[in-house]
Amino acid sequence: MIIQKCTDVSCDNIFAWLNQGPLTLTITLHLIILVPMVWIYLQEKRKLQHRPPEES
Amino acid sequence: MSQHDPSVWSSTSFWRRSAAWVTGFSAILLIFLTFDTMSQIQMGSDEDLKTGKVRRVPAPTVINHAIEYKMSRKRGHEVPVIGEEQPFFGKIWSPEDARALLHKGKVTVQAKNCMDCHTLLGNGAYYAPDLTKAWLDPAWQKGGLMQTLTRTHSTEEAMAKFLMDPPKYATHTRRMPNLGITRDEAVAIVAFLKHMSAIDTNGFPRNFSKPHQGEVTYAK
Amino acid sequence: MLSKLLAHPAFESPTKRLAMKYFAVALVLFGAQLLFGLLAAIQFLWPDFLFNLLDFSINRMVHINAMVVWMLYAMIGSVYYLLPDETGHEAAGLKLGELVFWILTLAVAVVVLVYLFVQVGPGKDSTIWLITEGREYIEAPRWADIGIVAVVLVFYYNVLGAYLKAERKTGIMTVLVADLLALAGLYLAGMFYTDNISMDQYYWWWVIHLWVEATWEVFVGAIAAWALIKIVGAKRRIVEMWLWIEVLMLFGSGILGLGHHYFWIGTPEYWWEIGALFSSLEPVPLVAMFVHVLYDWGKEQGRTQALENRSAIRNAPAMAWVSINAFGNFLGAGIWGFFHTLPQVNIYTHGTQFTAAHGHLAFFGAYAAILIAMMYLAIQGAAGIRIMRMTALSKWSIALLVFGIMGMTVALTIMGYEQTLVERAELGGGWQAYFTAQNLPWYVQAQGWRLAMGVVTFIGFVLLFVDLLTIGNRQHEERQHEMEPAPAAA
């Protein structure tokens, strides 16, 4: 019973389609916002490793 | 390769770039959502009303129809149900006239600042009742208090008469003031209120004016 | 009286002098806000008071418009105040800045006079242009909208000019410059008219929500960062890293958190999920901001105590208000906001006094508090005081304002619960249901307490007003006095 069919007035749009039960839509949106940060993280890591440690 | 293992978590540049990405991408998502929502809340057409196509915000000519607010098993909450044709102020309004009337109604609602006492769609002020489904309130219906008080025989006539001189028909010590509403303006406001009651608000207000009448009874 | 504050000789930067003018008007409008709030609150208890003369709608409109406008004035003042410090330059077009200050102030006066004496117009488009747009918070007529846009453009030009000239672009300034652009741009979303009330409300929330839960919050993040550097000598590197984290979290949750206003206005059901989950995360950055203030304060306090045997705090009233801001933001926006942000709850609380409880605590905690802190900082600068101490007035005004606002919030929360249960859940939210709930003793008593606490708040404001006008000169003179025997100490 977790997956439920869309019951809204209009179901033929991408967001209603992603909305297939509790939280599916919002989790998808959170993921596509946050996952690319991994890439930024790795890039920054590489940049820092190629630089001498900062003086404090 | 250097041996040290610097922490990215304390790097300003990481946070700056992440902030820019998250902000920019959220804004883009909002714009996509807005496009979709706009297409769904565009006012429907008179054609939709005739063919029974459900629109979230119906055409202005919805004022020519009976409106009910009923539980939908499928949706899991109440939805407006648009019924039979029903004259509004004694006539059926053409799409152009209905549109013009709704325009006048909305402008008057803004000009008289109803929203700084009432809520519309639940937004506004909390000094007076929510008007989202006011058209459907039992007080305005046949046999309800207001038709008796105003000596009228329809919801629209009762509402119009009330709006033109609210203190005269006051039912509570907290009265609505006279806002100088003319007959034309009153008719237009009623059209606006009727139209608003036909908007699909995902079930708000819940159980509108239908207190539990089942098992529990309250002592008077 | 005000001019004494403005024309202080210790103040050499013309941009900062302009900032003081904005603060002065802000303070007056703050007072007006509270007075009209009191009138509206009285009408809840005695509905005949000023009936058909100065109706609730008018008092409420002036109340919330004065609030928005005084906060915008104080925000402009804050930016002008920190601009020379952050960029090393004066505002680019000072003469113009001076001119639009007077134009804006005149326009505000005209708008208020029209509100009070014309009040409502006929149901014609001309009313929207000349008298009122009748949309909560942005009721100002369209002519004033256009004027505001022009004024903001001049302000932005001044800020951007100084920013571009700066050799070192600080993180604080970068965030501010980007944020102010978004803040000003969003105002445009509230300037058009549509017959479709659902669309009307859709874009209306772009202004209201994307201001207070996105761009204004980021503004507060930037200002608080700057204030911490000034007040306790927090390290810029740390403060600015925090600032970017805050920007990430505030915009990341706040932009799509907008969905919590799209549950019931005719918009599709998918907003339930988006609104619920994104807005549930909005309190997270508010917790972070609170922790951040305490952390920096504690750290600098420990350091200066150990090394110099003195307090780190160079402006005690400002620090108190920064702390009130940090906690009040978290409490009013974070906790009270989260209370009603899930659709399962909001369907019953939507548009009750519960919303007003949240609105009061959030606006006071998140915005009034930090702007008051900025006023104290500005006065410290204007009077050339090295270390500003609390006066008895500062303390009493804090106590009364905080107590008053918390008291009002609690009273409004009780009303909100009662409405939610009786009017909405039990009776189904119609006309009769509404008045049944309004007339129950719990609601009426709470209205009484709200009014009483409103009076307390107002007294607190009067003390604050006097303190702000006098603290600068008083502590300046005291210092002169102390200095005279040993001028070398400077």
Ligand code: HEM
């Ligand atoms: C003297 C103290 C105050 C009194 C007596 C007071 C009274 C009121 C009243 C009667 C309303 C109308 C609520 C309704 O529609 O039922 C209101 C609304 C409002 N007030 Fe106040 N107020 C006071 C101080 C403040 C302060 C200090 C702030 C913020 C800094 C504030 C912000 C607001 C806001 C944002 C609203 C709109 C709330 C909403 O629509 O949910 N008020 N106030």
Ligand code: HEM
């Ligand atoms: C400083 C930040 C905030 C301020 C100044 C603020 C202020 C307000 C105000 C004044 C309203 C009433 C608007 C109206 O007149 O209709 C409101 C509504 C609302 N706020 Fe906030 N808010 C803030 C942050 C938050 C946060 C962080 C959340 C959620 C976690 C939140 C959740 C809500 C919700 C759900 C409503 C709608 C209430 C209703 O349905 O009637 N707010 N806010």
Ligand SMILES: [Fe+2]
């Ligand atoms: Fe919001």
